[in-house]
Amino acid sequence: ETQTADPFPVISPDGSLYQAFGGHEGLVRITDDLMVNLLADPRTHDFFVAAKRDQIKTGLIQIFCHVMGGGCTYTGKNMTEAHSQLGIREEDFTALVESLQKAMDKNHVPFRAQNRLLAAMAPHHREIVTGAGKG
Numbered sequence: 001e002t003q004t005a006d007p008f009p010v011i012s013p014d015g016s017l018y019q020a021f022g023g024h025e026g027l028v029r030i031t032d033d034l035m036v037n038l039l040a041d042p043r044t045h046d047f048f049v050a051a052k053r054d055q056i057k058t059g060l061i062q063i064f065c066h067v068m069g070g071g072c073t074y075t076g077k078n079m080t081e082a083h084s085q086l087g088i089r090e091e092d093f094t095a096l097v098e099s100l101q102k103a104m105d106k107n108h109v110p111f112r113a114q115n116r117l118l119a120a121m122a123p124h125h126r127e128i129v130t131g132a133g134k135g
């Protein structure tokens with residue numbers, strides 16, 4: 001059977017990172033808070049106000065759960081398909097990371113665990129940032 005590279009490799013096969021995030025319930029709270037933050041932030045509001053936010057949250061929960069060893073499968077679009085038409089700039093990406101950090105802080109995710117998730121997302125930067133000033 002042919003197998004292609006997993007775009008989101010599992011970084012915590014024993015699920016310890018998933019536990020540090022509070023499992024499924026923790027991820028639901030974090031992605032809910034993330035979306036509230038993204039709408040409240042004038043830098044990201046316009047991207048998300050008209051988007052299918054429940055679909056994005058479901059996808060984020062699947063991706064985060066998968067990389068953290070929670071045993072989920074991501075069923076959404078790949079990152080290029082999802083973002084290439086949006087003109088996302090470097091500073092938009094930074095703003096989203098800040099909203100995610102606020103949501104993780106609020107939900108008491110340990111700093112080291114936060115950074116492990118952020119590091120797992122970083123390689124996708126190049127598929128997501130296509131707007132002016134991209135690195």
Ligand code: HEM
Pocket residue numbers: 044047048051052055056059060063075076077082083086088092093094096121122124125128
């Ligand atoms: C590593 C960072 C990111 C991840 C993991 C991520 C993940 C996702 C996922 C899973 C979806 C849903 C795909 C689907 O519908 O199947 C999505 C859509 C979307 N994302 Fe992201 N995203 C990231 C960064 C960003 C950034 C920085 C922005 C803008 C500031 C952004 C804006 C959007 C928007 C507006 C949509 C909806 C597009 C549409 O409805 O056509 N994303 N993203």
